[in-house]
Amino acid sequence: MTLLERIRGPRDLDGLTRDQLTQLAAEIRGFLIRSVSKTGGHLGPNLGVVELTIAIHRVFDSPHDAIVFDTGHQSYVHKLLTGRQDFSRLRKSGGLAGYPSRAESVHDIVESSHASSSLSWADGISRAFQVTGQRDRHVVAVVGDGALTGGMTWEALNNISDDNNRRLVIVVNDNGRSYAPTIGGLAHYLNEVRTRRTYRDVQLGSKQLFDRFGRPGRAFYRGTRGALHGFLGRFAYSDRMYSNLDIKYLGPIDGHDEAAVEQALQQAKHYELPVLVHVITQKGRGYAPARNDEADRFHAVGVIDPETGLAVSATSKVDWADAFGQDLVGLAEQDERIVGITAAMLRPVGLAPLAERFPARVIDVGIAEQHAVTSAAGLAFGGLHPVFAVYATFLGRALDQVLMDVALHRAGVTFVLHRAGVTGPDGASHHGMWDLAMLQIVPGIRIASPRDGATLAEELAEAVAVQDAPTVLRLPKGTVPAAIPALERLEDGVDVLARGTREDVLVVAVGVMADQALEVARLLEPQGIGVTVVDPRWAVPIAPSLVELSAHHRLVVTIEDGVRVGGIGTRLRQDLRAAGVDTALNEVGLPDAFLPHADRGEILAEAGLTPQQIARDIVDQMRGAKLPAARQAGEDARIR
Template identity: 55%
Template sequence: MTLLDGIDGPADLRALRGAELDVLAGEIREFLVDRVSRTGGHLGPNLGVVELTLALHRVFDSPRDTLVFDTGHQAYVHKLLTGRRDFDRLRQRDGLSGYPSRAESPHDVVENSHASTALSWADGIAHARALAGEGDRTVVAVIGDGALTGGMAWEALNNIADGTPRRLVVVVNDNGRSYAPTVGGMMRRGVEGIIKELGLSYIGPVDGHDLAELEVAFRGARAAGGPVVVHALTEKGRGYAPAEQDAADRFHAVGRIHPETGLPVVPSRFGWTGVFAEEIVALGHRRPDLVAITAAMRQPVGLAPFGDAFPDRIVDVGIAEQHALTTAAGMAFAGLHPVVALYATFLNRAFDQLLMDAALHRAGVTIVLDRAGVTGDDGATHHGMWDLAMLSLVPGLRLAAPRDGDTLRRALREAVEVADAPTVLRYPKGALPEPLPAVTVRDGLDILLHRDGPDPVLIVAVGAMAPMALEVAASLDRGVTVVDPRWVLPVPDALARLAGEYAEVAVIEDGLRAGGIGAGVALAVDGVPVRSFGLPREFLAHGTRAQVLDAAGLTASRIAATLRR
């Protein structure tokens, strides 16, 4: 029986003293390393907030006091201290989410994994509590220094400093990193100076691994009765030697690893991101006007090799996707061709800038969307499933969905040649499929399979759904052609002409059915029925990619059954 086994809620923490708390902190770290090494997850951030989270739950009374984590991937310790110790299926279907989840616990309020939002949430909750006369309830926002590079955080701080009385504590978890080292002039200038210039009360910096010091600071902040910033200095990966010694932040998020060494249990296969990383460097050698932009994710999106090769031609804007798109438009105007690499889910945050700054001004900007479609274990906030429908609204924009490594390289080369409109590439998370060469090319369309027969159907494969389209075709007893347009927005005229030769058209995509590529094909094709097979307009839960697609009905067997009917 460990001390952790006896913690079923925050109240149990308050009975512990001194050395017991140190023992509990050690047990939590051992638990995290043991469980997360089996399932994968965000290890480094959570090892760094053990003492901080213990102190929060000993001083504040959750859920009466509201705790909001920004981003939510640092909430594993919070889950443990609020009675959730079943980590055996963390980030797996029917298991714990990797982020706060209202469905799991009343202690979870904001299901966030998009950074820089917690201060706005906390400010709104605190305002509401003040207006309701609930002056004994405190709202606490825990935000990393990396998330403070996002503009939304500073919009919130501007309002938090407006002088309106409300019980709000902002805890800055300062470990010098987001996914990578924190960038930007504000961070170099220092949190304390900026906060004091805003007129906010400031406590710190405090040792984020000293429980006693943290508790004193939090009690002082709670007693203040108004907005207070507590500045805690922490160490990402604290207490786990492989993470402490890794300068590249490999332990921010891990797959299954050997807990003793931190090495992967199964080495990763060469993936989509690796192909992009290679090709962008090759293009950089040929194109001196090519520059790369990353939003605090140089390594995850594959831009680290480009940065090593061309250190003066890569810009890390921090967690600021809006700024990334508009500064890219400015670069394009001045004669460069910027390549902005993002996770697909994070493009949602910069739609206005893409529409009104890049597209309206016909800026030659290339946007590369990693982890498009269903991503799996990170759940609703990370599925890159909105891009196809969203980007179909943008005038002049062209979007390519490569089906394999060769078509990714080809699409990137084509995209950076476009100087008068935004271009977008999107590809999924994970390992590459086997090469899928075209059997023939017709009017610029890649034909992957053609079989004569009655009642012929044209199957349009969108990017990574090509293997599924071929599987569907193999099980049909009718004439069938599988075509990959490669460039799917706008719908190619050649595809509309080809569709007119068939009895039926089926479009398979891992984006929304509503407003997606299938919807566009249906508008472009006259007189031929078009069936769209894609994702429902819902927030999809976490699970493996296969599980999520199955739950959405997007499987080869179900599509084939529909086409047979």
């Protein structure tokens, strides 16, 4: 039995020797590489926090002491040390989540994987412990240097420093990267800390002691290192960043020296006030393909060859983000007003090609979506057309700014929402399922949902041409599907994809749901039910032709991969009612629930979003569907 296999809970770490802890760290890295290469997942971040997580669990007593991870993708080692070592179905239905999960363990507290929130959680938990007299309980927040670029982190620090009578330890896991190298003034400062002579002298001293005196010298150095780092930190660094916040600072500490990290945490634990421990780590530590990867592809990987790090199921198909990036570069070459904005995710959202072609025309604001949106309004006022590319799940953090800074000021800003709809393995906090319901309340907004590569190129060009209102393109996760040609494009831009022999059912398909809608039509035609399938292209506002078409069909069905509540179906229903159209309408979409991690197909099937289930429901509904008033009037006139 390996050391890792003997760990069933954090207290099993207590009796391990230093040599055993080193062996355990190596076993954990080997386990992560073997396991994640089979399932996919966040590999690089977890390889970087092995010794840090071991030290945290040796010093603190989880779950009595609350440990909060920001973000949760760096919690794989935490899962292993708290008894969860079956990674065979990681991020798959029935398997471990890719983030902390309360359903899995009492050791997990914060399930959301949105960055920069951990210090607010820690502030609240520590205040609760204080108020309820639980003075023996500590709170540990593990926050990355990338998350420190988010404004919410600094709001929390301001409040944490306002009341120092709490046992709160903030561990800054500083690897210089979030998805990519961390940007901004904070990053420059932390880089200065990492490269200052005092810190380099500490590192050099370790090597010199070991070279001269062997293990005894190393042991002596380790024994004094925590105090030395604390002194250097307070003397050289805290006066510049943290002293004004009145938070004690220890560091920087070599995050891969478990003994040094453990000693610093022990020191922090004995303060009865907030302490910040600055730990320097290497993302991808111990795995050459990850350490040598400048593009940070190993932040999150699919199935890979563990020896080479190369993708096993490489595909020649184009990803939605790549297609968007290529199209945007083409437009930017023709229009010098176009600039790109990213919130610390340059490559995942497809802006790397634009940055390579026009470096000065891409702005990385860090993990600061609110700032990104309002800054975009300012860029638009200055005569540019900003394109903010962001995961759909993260735009909710900046809804107020979309409303009050962009829409209210009629700013020409384009939002490109990646991973819209059901994303699959990342779970509840990453499904982009709320954007349609959330954004269509914004006055004047225009929302498009491309069904294939051709409509992506068209709609992106149309979006950046709008200068007096916000525009939105929502792109799903995965590869661009085969082209779906239109039979006809109506005057207001609606594409007719299929026409049945009878005007029985009108299916309005939003974006990539077009393929499922066409399959529904194929299933219903042999049963004598005629189906017209349309792609509105611009789902908001509702096109007049959709109202007219609805008036001539017996049933309207909208299919969208967003929540039904407040979705496109609801919007169309309201417009039909306003126009006096009485055609029955059925909204097919996702439930208003937090959906688990699973394959996209499994989640859609569970929600009833398969062609077979939709077709069965339509057959049932058609039995009682009456002719709409417009059709009935025509029939009456014909009979007379």
